[in-house]
Amino acid sequence: MNGAATARILTDQVRGAVLLPGDAGFDARRKGFQTAYHHRPSVIVRPDGPEDVVAAVAHAAGAGLSVAAQATGHGLSFPLDGGVLVDTSTLTGVTVDARAGTARVAAGTRFTDVVDAAARHGLAPLNGSAPGVGAVGYVLGGGLGLLGRRFGWAADHVRAVEIVTPDARSRRVTADSDPGLFRALRGAGANFGVVTAVELELVRISRIYGGELVFDLARTPDLLERYLGWTRTLPEELTSSVSLVAYPDLPLFPARLRGRLAGHVRIAHTGDARSGECLAAPLRAIGHLLSDTLAEMPYTECGAIYDDPHMPHAYLGDNVLLRAVTPEQAAAVTELAGAPGPVPCVVDVRHLGGALGRQPAVPNVVGHREARYLLRVLVPLMGAEPDHADRMRRAVLDTVAGQSVGGRCQNLVYGRPPGPAEDFWEPADHRWLTGLKTRLDPANLFRCNRNIPPAAHG
Numbered sequence: 001m002n003g004a005a006t007a008r009i010l011t012d013q014v015r016g017a018v019l020l021p022g023d024a025g026f027d028a029r030r031k032g033f034q035t036a037y038h039h040r041p042s043v044i045v046r047p048d049g050p051e052d053v054v055a056a057v058a059h060a061a062g063a064g065l066s067v068a069a070q071a072t073g074h075g076l077s078f079p080l081d082g083g084v085l086v087d088t089s090t091l092t093g094v095t096v097d098a099r100a101g102t103a104r105v106a107a108g109t110r111f112t113d114v115v116d117a118a119a120r121h122g123l124a125p126l127n128g129s130a131p132g133v134g135a136v137g138y139v140l141g142g143g144l145g146l147l148g149r150r151f152g153w154a155a156d157h158v159r160a161v162e163i164v165t166p167d168a169r170s171r172r173v174t175a176d177s178d179p180g181l182f183r184a185l186r187g188a189g190a191n192f193g194v195v196t197a198v199e200l201e202l203v204r205i206s207r208i209y210g211g212e213l214v215f216d217l218a219r220t221p222d223l224l225e226r227y228l229g230w231t232r233t234l235p236e237e238l239t240s241s242v243s244l245v246a247y248p249d250l251p252l253f254p255a256r257l258r259g260r261l262a263g264h265v266r267i268a269h270t271g272d273a274r275s276g277e278c279l280a281a282p283l284r285a286i287g288h289l290l291s292d293t294l295a296e297m298p299y300t301e302c303g304a305i306y307d308d309p310h311m312p313h314a315y316l317g318d319n320v321l322l323r324a325v326t327p328e329q330a331a332a333v334t335e336l337a338g339a340p341g342p343v344p345c346v347v348d349v350r351h352l353g354g355a356l357g358r359q360p361a362v363p364n365v366v367g368h369r370e371a372r373y374l375l376r377v378l379v380p381l382m383g384a385e386p387d388h389a390d391r392m393r394r395a396v397l398d399t400v401a402g403q404s405v406g407g408r409c410q411n412l413v414y415g416r417p418p419g420p421a422e423d424f425w426e427p428a429d430h431r432w433l434t435g436l437k438t439r440l441d442p443a444n445l446f447r448c449n450r451n452i453p454p455a456a457h458g
């Protein structure tokens with residue numbers, strides 16, 4: 001069926017907007033925050049409500065087209081080439097039930113709005129480092145948050161998922177209504193339909209002690225090893241990471257960082273400021289700080305801890321979940337992070353464990369919970385050749401290969417690095433998810449994602 005015929009049918013069925021190539025707004029809506037890829041759909045549906053999503057999925061199923069949802073494009077790695085793009089940025093809104101401690105979050109809502117709405121009731125969601133990320137995409141991929149060691153993965157705190165499944169039915173999925181699908185949705189990404197809203201449990205947090213200490217690595221070359229030693233002393237109330245960044249000498253970076261290898265230790269501590277100061281004291285004692293922003297802050301300012309980029313750009317990233325990192329491996333990773341390159345390559349280690357290591361009350365498919373650290377390589381492309389990014393990725397991840405628990409965190413993979421997609425899940429969960437996918441989406445309509453192909457496609 002050609003594009004015009006598609007549009008005619010959908011325009012009659014959809015209350016929101018239907019855009020075709022060439023229409024005003026089509027190009028803007030098919031792009032996302034990640035600029036290394038762009039969707040090239042044959043049609044974009046901007047729904048006015050779940051019924052419009054039902055119409056879009058029914059149409060795609062009938063025409064044998066693939067479907068994908070996009071909220072912000074922060075995780076855009078598998079662009080549609082033809083097919084139906086459901087632009088969920090039209091479905092926004094947060095309704096907090098303060099008594100239940102939950103929030104119903106519509107599919108296109110960014111965490112910034114969830115954080116603000118929850119804060120009015122002294123509550124907070126389990127968002128990640130960048131509140132500009134879409135809440136639904138983040139939760140579907142597990143959600144490794146600022147307060148992870150205290151409260152676990154964001155997917156552990158989902159009460160309900162409203163979704164349009166590949167059979168074009170709108171359902172509200174809970175642990176009671178459909179335990180299998182509920183388990184799969186919390187960690188199996190976008191494989192099972194277009195989510196129209198989620199109901200999230202909030203936590204009673206309104207202030208944290210947090211920020212970053214930035215070290216000059218030329219003078220503290222063993223920072224990574226010392227950071228790892230420090231993490232072994234910490235309570236679950238403190239979640240942290242360290243990022244090693246070799247900043248090129250370019251005016252776009254702050255003067256104090258240009259041309260330096262810097263180590264950013266980021267902290268979010270749910271205890272009071274005094275205990276935060278005590279816990280941070282051994283790090284501050286290392287000295288050679290380029291900056292220190294650690295302080296008590298309202299949770300609404302949590303985005304300042306990582307101060308992730310706000311401007312759309314191209315980036316590639318990969319990670320590995322680790323049991324441990326030896327001092328020799330820490331030294332080798334630091335050396336690689338400092339290697340000169342055309343762009344600042346970011347190597348970070350996130351401290352896991354605590355509640356991230358425990359199973360949730362209602363099981364989901366976020367696995368590899370025995371991991372104690374996540375090592376990630378992130379390369380903004382800035383016009384530089386992707387080969388450099390790939391060389392860095394391989395070199396850094398190879399350094400710690402013997403420590404892998406055999407898995408990766410799907411949310412922190414950007415682009416399509418080589419490696420088996422199934423290692424986002426435990427092998428038994430992947431087999432089970434394949435069975436569910438075969439039953440619910442045998443034609444693999446939802447394939448432009450970190451895909452779990454149905455058995456016939458495998």
Ligand SMILES: Cc1cc2nc3c(=O)[nH]c(=O)nc-3n(C[C@H](O)[C@H](O)[C@H](O)COP(=O)(O)OP(=O)(O)OC[C@H]3O[C@@H](n4cnc5c(N)ncnc54)[C@H](O)[C@@H]3O)c2cc1C
Pocket residue numbers: 032068069070071072073074075076088107127128129130132133134135136137138140141142143144145146189190193194195196308309411412448449450
């Ligand atoms: C700067 C930055 C910081 C980040 N920090 C963290 C972090 O600290 N912790 C963490 O866990 N992750 C983090 N992420 C990763 C981020 O959580 C994922 O990329 C997430 O998938 C983004 O969701 P989105 O809706 O914003 O992006 P999109 O690109 O719009 O969507 C990402 C994926 O989710 C699917 N999807 C989106 N909405 C729906 C829906 N309604 N129904 C079905 N599928 C849907 C899309 O099809 C796509 O496959 C970060 C990413 C960036 C770029």
